[in-house]
Amino acid sequence: MNITNVLYILLSIFFFCIGIAFSQVSVIHFNSDWNSDNSFDISVLDDCEKSDVVICHNAELQDKHHIKSVPTIIIFDNGNEITRFEANIMMELNATKEDIQSEIDKIYLAKFE
Secondary structure, three states: OOHHHHHHHHHHHHHHHHHHHHOOEEEEEEEOHHHHHHOOOHHHOOOOEEEEEEHHHOHHHHHHOOOOOOOEEEEEEOOEEEEEEEEOOOOOEOOOHHHHHHHHHHHHHHOOO
């Protein structure tokens, strides 16, 4: 193997890793003031950008993301919705931290396949 091939392989690995590093997974937690007792603490999630949105103050985001119940958590990869967790009839989120983190981890693992 010559130096050109080695450099090509190293550069390919480098740019692949850079691409993954700059891909952005984000989590948005939508809720309302009247349902604050059922909020989900997204600060416990790892490897993602996190935002809390109170829909009564952000109706445009509620409409844009088609929020029908609260709380709702949406996971995005590079701005594309990957999955969402919605409240049950009691306005409670059945998803656990582990459920949501697992979905985040799947996004990153899929980048290496």
